[in-house]
Amino acid sequence: xxxDKKLVEQITSMDExxxxxxxxxxxxxxxxxxxxxxxxxxxxxxxYAIWENIQKILDARFKATGVENVYMPMFIPESLLKxxxxxxxxxxxxxxxxxxGGNEKLAERLCVRPTSETLFCEHYANxxxxxxxxxxxxxxxxxxxxxxKTTRPFxxxxxxxxxxxxxxxxxxxxxxxxxxxxxxxxxxxxxxxxGIPVVKGRKTDKEKFAGAEATYTVEALMHDGKALQGGTSHxxxxxxxxxxxxxxxxxxxTLKYAYxxxxxxxxxxxxxxxxxxxxxSGLVLPPSVAPIQVVVIPVQQHKEGVLDAARGLVETxxxxxxxxxxxxxxxSPGWKFAEYEMKGVPLRVEIGxxxxxxxxxxxxxRDNRAKSFVSIDNLVDEVNASxxxxxxxxxxxxxxxxxxxxxxxxTLDELKDIASRENGYIKAMWCGDLECELKLKxxxxxxxxxxxxxxxxxxxxxxxxxKEAKKTVLWGKAY
Amino acid sequence: xxxDKKLVEQITSMDExxxxxxxxxxxxxxxxxxxxxxxxxxxxxxxYAIWENIQKILDARFKATGVENVYMPMFIPESLLKxxxxxxxxxxxxxxxxxxGGNEKLAERLCVRPTSETLFCEHYANxxxxxxxxxxxxxxxxxxxxxxKTTRPFxxxxxxxxxxxxxxxxxxxxxxxxxxxxxxxxxxxxxxxxGIPVVKGRKTDKEKFAGAEATYTVEALMHDGKALQGGTSHxxxxxxxxxxxxxxxxxxxTLKYAYxxxxxxxxxxxxxxxxxxxxxSGLVLPPSVAPIQVVVIPVQQHKEGVLDAARGLVETxxxxxxxxxxxxxxxSPGWKFAEYEMKGVPLRVEIGxxxxxxxxxxxxxRDNRAKSFVSIDNLVDEVNASxxxxxxxxxxxxxxxxxxxxxxxxTLDELKDIASRENGYIKAMWCGDLECELKLKxxxxxxxxxxxxxxxxxxxxxxxxxKEAKKTVLWGKAY
Numbered sequence: 018x019x020x021d022k023k024l025v026e027q028i029t030s031m032d033e034x035x036x037x038x039x040x041x042x043x044x045x046x047x048x049x050x051x052x053x054x055x056x057x058x059x060x061x062x063x064x065y066a067i068w069e070n071i072q073k074i075l076d077a078r079f080k081a082t083g084v085e086n087v088y089m090p091m092f093i094p095e096s097l098l099k100x101x102x103x104x105x106x107x108x109x110x111x112x113x114x115x116x117x118g119g120n121e122k123l124a125e126r127l128c129v130r131p132t133s134e135t136l137f138c139e140h141y142a143n144x145x146x147x148x149x150x151x152x153x154x155x156x157x158x159x160x161x162x163x164x165x166k167t168t169r170p171f172x173x174x175x176x177x178x179x180x181x182x183x184x185x186x187x188x189x190x191x192x193x194x195x196x197x198x199x200x201x202x203x204x205x206x207x208x209x210x211x212g213i214p215v216v217k218g219r220k221t222d223k224e225k226f227a228g229a230e231a232t233y234t235v236e237a238l239m240h241d242g243k244a245l246q247g248g249t250s251h252x253x254x255x256x257x258x259x260x261x262x263x264x265x266x267x268x269x270x271t272l273k274y275a276y277x278x279x280x281x282x283x284x285x286x287x288x289x290x291x292x293x294x295x296x297x298s299g300l301v302l303p304p305s306v307a308p309i310q311v312v313v314i315p316v317q318q319h320k321e322g323v324l325d326a327a328r329g330l331v332e333t334x335x336x337x338x339x340x341x342x343x344x345x346x347x348x349s350p351g352w353k354f355a356e357y358e359m360k361g362v363p364l365r366v367e368i369g370x371x372x373x374x375x376x377x378x379x380x381x382x383r384d385n386r387a388k389s390f391v392s393i394d395n396l397v398d399e400v401n402a403s404x405x406x407x408x409x410x411x412x413x414x415x416x417x418x419x420x421x422x423x424x425x426x427x428t429l430d431e432l433k434d435i436a437s438r439e440n441g442y443i444k445a446m447w448c449g450d451l452e453c454e455l456k457l458k459x460x461x462x463x464x465x466x467x468x469x470x471x472x473x474x475x476x477x478x479x480x481x482x483x484k485e486a487k488k489t490v491l492w493g494k495a496y
Numbered sequence: 497x498x499x500d501k502k503l504v505e506q507i508t509s510m511d512e513x514x515x516x517x518x519x520x521x522x523x524x525x526x527x528x529x530x531x532x533x534x535x536x537x538x539x540x541x542x543x544y545a546i547w548e549n550i551q552k553i554l555d556a557r558f559k560a561t562g563v564e565n566v567y568m569p570m571f572i573p574e575s576l577l578k579x580x581x582x583x584x585x586x587x588x589x590x591x592x593x594x595x596x597g598g599n600e601k602l603a604e605r606l607c608v609r610p611t612s613e614t615l616f617c618e619h620y621a622n623x624x625x626x627x628x629x630x631x632x633x634x635x636x637x638x639x640x641x642x643x644x645k646t647t648r649p650f651x652x653x654x655x656x657x658x659x660x661x662x663x664x665x666x667x668x669x670x671x672x673x674x675x676x677x678x679x680x681x682x683x684x685x686x687x688x689x690x691g692i693p694v695v696k697g698r699k700t701d702k703e704k705f706a707g708a709e710a711t712y713t714v715e716a717l718m719h720d721g722k723a724l725q726g727g728t729s730h731x732x733x734x735x736x737x738x739x740x741x742x743x744x745x746x747x748x749x750t751l752k753y754a755y756x757x758x759x760x761x762x763x764x765x766x767x768x769x770x771x772x773x774x775x776x777s778g779l780v781l782p783p784s785v786a787p788i789q790v791v792v793i794p795v796q797q798h799k800e801g802v803l804d805a806a807r808g809l810v811e812t813x814x815x816x817x818x819x820x821x822x823x824x825x826x827x828s829p830g831w832k833f834a835e836y837e838m839k840g841v842p843l844r845v846e847i848g849x850x851x852x853x854x855x856x857x858x859x860x861x862r863d864n865r866a867k868s869f870v871s872i873d874n875l876v877d878e879v880n881a882s883x884x885x886x887x888x889x890x891x892x893x894x895x896x897x898x899x900x901x902x903x904x905x906x907t908l909d910e911l912k913d914i915a916s917r918e919n920g921y922i923k924a925m926w927c928g929d930l931e932c933e934l935k936l937k938x939x940x941x942x943x944x945x946x947x948x949x950x951x952x953x954x955x956x957x958x959x960x961x962x963k964e965a966k967k968t969v970l971w972g973k974a975y
Contacts, residue, residue: 050619053576054606057569059619062634065565086544090536090655091570091608091639092592097532110598113571115608117593118643118654127533129570129594129608140529140538155541159639160570164597175597176569 028359030297035241042291043170046300046360056168056175060284063360066308067287068178072158074210074305075180075282078202079156084182087155089136092127097135101260104134107227111163113175129162134228134253134279137183138261145275148187148267154195156182171288172245172496179283185263185275189254192276196252199280200233203248210305211286212411213237213293214419215247216442216491218467223454226279230254236466236491238419239292242440244466244495247289250280288496293415294384300361301383303411304404310340311400312357316350316369327368330378330396337397358383363407364400382407384414427476429460432492436461442493444472446486448479456481463492507838509776514720521770522649525779525839535647535654539763542839545787546766547657551637553689553784554659554761557681563635563661568615570638571606576614580739583613586706590642592654608641613707613732613758616662617740624754627666627746633674635661650767651724651975658762664742664754668733671755675731678759679712682727689784690765691890692716692772693898694726695921695970697946702933705758709733715945715970717898718771721919723945723974726768729759767975772894773863779840780862782890783883789819790879791836795829795848806847809857809875816876818883837862842886843879861886863893906955908939911971915940921972923951925965927958935960942971 027045031038043049048064060068076086092115099105112128130136141153158180168174182199186192200217207213215235225232229251237247255274258264264272294301304310311334315327327343334341342362344353350367357365361383368378376393380403391399422441426432435443443463447453457463457480472489479486506524510517522528527543539547555565571594578584591607609615620632637659647653661678665671679696686692694714704711708730716726734753737743743751773780783789790813794806806822813820821841823832829846836844840862847857855872859882870878901920905911914922922942926932936942936959951968958965 050622052569052615052618053573054569054571054615057571059569059615060567062564062566065567068567069565085541086548087541088539088544088547088639088657090531090533090538091641092533092536092655094532112598113594113606114596115592116595119589119591127592136531136533136538139532143529160567162570176571178567 028297028299031240031295038295038297039288039291040170042295042300042359048287048300049170054175056165058170058174060178063308064287067290067302067306068284070306070308071286072180075202075206076158078206079180079182082198082202083154084156085154087157088159089130089133089140089157091130091159093130093133093135095126095128097139098128100135100138101228101257104228104257108132108163111165113162113164130159131161131163132279132281133157133159133161133181134183134257135261137279138257138263138277141185141275142261142263145185145263145265148265151185151187151265151275152191152195153185154182155184156180169288171284171291177284179281181281182279184278185258186277187265187267187273187275189276192252192254192278196231196233196250196278196280199278200235200248200250203250203280203282204235207235207237207247208412210303211290211293212303212408212415213247213289214412214416216467216469218469218472218491220249220467221454221465221490223451224465226251228253228256230256234467237289237293238415238422238442238493239289239496240295240418241292242422242493244442244491244493245285245289245292246466246495247286248280248282251278253277253279292496294411295361298355299359301411302361302363303408304363305408307361307363308340309342309357309360309362310404311342311364311366312353312362313341313343313366313368314350314353314357315343315345316367318345320370322373323368323370326373326393330366330368330393333396334400337401339397339400364403366396366400384410425475426480427478429457429481432457432463432480433461436463436492436494440494442466442491444475444489444491445480446474446476446478447488447490448482448484448486449488450479450482453479453481457492461492462494464495466491466493466495507776507778510719510774517774517776518767518771519649521774521779521838527766527779528649535644537649537653539657542787543766546769546781546785547763549785549787550765551659554681554685555637557685558635558659558661561677561681562633564633566634566636567638568609568612568619568636570609572609572612572614574605574607576618577607579614579617580707580736583707583736587611587642590644592641592643609638610640610642611758611760612636612638612640612660613662613736614740616758617736617742617756620664620754621740621742624664624742624744627744630664630666630744630754631670631674632664633661634663635659648767650763650770656763658760660760661758663757664737665757666744666746666752666754668755671731671733671757675710675712675729675757675759678757679714679727679729682729682759682761683714686714686716686726687891689782690769690772691782691887691894692726692768693891693895695946695948697948697951697970699728699946700933700944700969702930703944705730707732707735709735713946716768716772717894717901717921717972718768718975719774719897720771721901721972723921723970723972724764724768724771725945725974726765727759727761730757732756732758771975773890774840777834778838780890781840781842782887783842784887786840786842787819788821788836788839788841789883790821790843790845791832791841792820792822792845792847793829793832793836794822794824795846797824799849801852802847802849805852805872809845809847809872812875813879816880818876818879843882845875845879863889904954905959906957908936908960911936911942911959912940915942915971915973919973921945921970923954923968923970924959925953925955925957926967926969927961927963927965928967929958929961932958932960936971940971941973943974945970945972945974
């Protein structure tokens, strides 16, 4: 038991120091390692397997809506990046510049893509001629670089992995539909697959993507009450199409500019999973993306029949398409329990000598440690039911946390008071002026997370200036 | 028919100008597009789908041998790249350098990875402490950058997609086994999945990877008789382990250096497929990686029942796991035939009004245009049999081309004479001296492709200097 304790002691308690708890987990659960490349991270096998599962699910959902994958160059010539004014202003301060190829200085600097709107637009201008060429619904999975000053694994790093969808449409309506459609794909993935409740809403002009007409977001609230932008979907109108001259001949024989969207999620999602579901024993993974859904641990494995029975369970679960691992190493059961709890494996199945004659085994849930004794003949159904129950419990717990941390303010003093005492969403009315938004940042240290699509008004006056206000905004601190 | 002809006329004949034929195909089959980033290419949906299929097959085979995927940073600090002497000399002249992040000059230049040995080694030095930590068998799918002066789509571009496996082992023997094992995975994939015959062999010291003890290769011969290095697997011995101080405590309680391998294939494979199987009508894709394996084309589709019957075929094939597309657009059948031939779709299924009552349809093979009339009730079996027959025929045709283009030379004059008249493999003995290798390059414009594992001697004197020679080498011109 000394060993088990030691393992657990190595993690800082989340209530004591949430930030330290987080970095402890990403290291101790073998998700990442640091390298000599400042601000970049190594994603280790266990962390990368989570990302592969995220990719597999989302890629299939994207393709079901007609998305085609492509690959664009990782470099953007400076002149190309500058073609759309708002865009370059938003990104230029944080890009990495390639100035030399081999021993020669380049005639024009190339930036390492922070995002690829400009490359997609240049390509679309080449290949879109007629309304018959529309829509174009492309996506790419790649890494992007943003030269951040302060970094944290998964949440903010100089290089990160993501997908970026870029689409072109014949009409403004169709572009708006696609923008909302992809936001809904993200929301469904967060809620149903990851068990993370999200608020769908619109970003204020201050917070929207550089060059977009409108940015929609799914916002999640972490265990500590800070918000995380989970994924965004942007409607560009035809601003980029004008800057890049993407015109098509419509069926009425006139040239028109196309309408564009883009949308993306990144390895930030993994940070969101950790901070929504994790606890003081480590990671807690939703079954949909867990590299190992079930770990089988033989107890008193030296006794006759135990290992064979454990292997039988593994085969049964594998045949049912469940991601299962057996640990029959010579570590103690207690060490193994702690290890797989740290790694967030949703279910642990134990089988020992006493279970053999009764044809039973024990299922232990990671989230609440609930034990159930089940018949081996019924194992697959029991495991599937437990996985589903676990996902539901994760969702309910996260929802309860969000409800407990959602506040309402009608005056600036009230808002400042709440923000000084609590992390969470503060619901308050806003007149729409940038000045008020900046003042709330300055005086209460909160930013606008979004204007929820389905928000009810909580008054009719701006929480900041007292003028008439129609927008309900969620304010908060964010990652 | 005017339309069909025009389409076909747009491709240069391969016998007339093979290089132009190649670039025609990559453009007309919608595999790539150029961008304003010189030397880099855009991989379009049809080209990227081929790569996704390659990835899916290889990734599963890798994982079956215990490979785990990871992600390393795309940047390498200059000091890290320089840690292994041979390695930096091999790569420094062709890397892209990042010198600025945002508006600030970096304290140390970062190169964009041309390959990631140095990053993997640094990580392995951190995580390998004991023999219990070995082996480590990691791989990553990513893009790499090499600042080439002349570029060609898929074959040589400044950025390309690949996988790079990097492994660490307890003994030299185990590293050698892994090196050979991965070479065999590649050989099997080329031959059985892609229908491309390969020669497995060892590279000469001149041609081996910078820093490796031994480089093994699978070499393929293209339709025009030039060779293509399909994939390589390197045994590094413990050279990098010494440079990076990767030591482990062995069970005998002594510190030892670990043994390393690396192995990779890239989007070059797509170039190899084009140049091995393509013809004057366009691409010919092996079924294993074809984005569309079967295109269903309704003939006289306005006639009653034709479209419904065609849809029925599509559903039947889809249900059997075959990648199928229906083209019921208003283009003429002739246009469609030419279009899907250009795209290399292995099988075309035609169904028209006359076929309905007989419950038949027509299968046309892409490679030889052979038509067979088959019963709809038997469609899946017939399609699977035709796909297999097509793969076999592609392999046999490529093998016959290679046989016809494999020559033997015993004197320098003979070798020069063959090289001046023919492209292909020239089998000749070599003493092992770099001087002779350089002289053959200088005087006959051929390089050593490999020393085949199973080559028989074709004499006992070096083709160049006449000294005693034990190594049989394949010489040739290469992409």
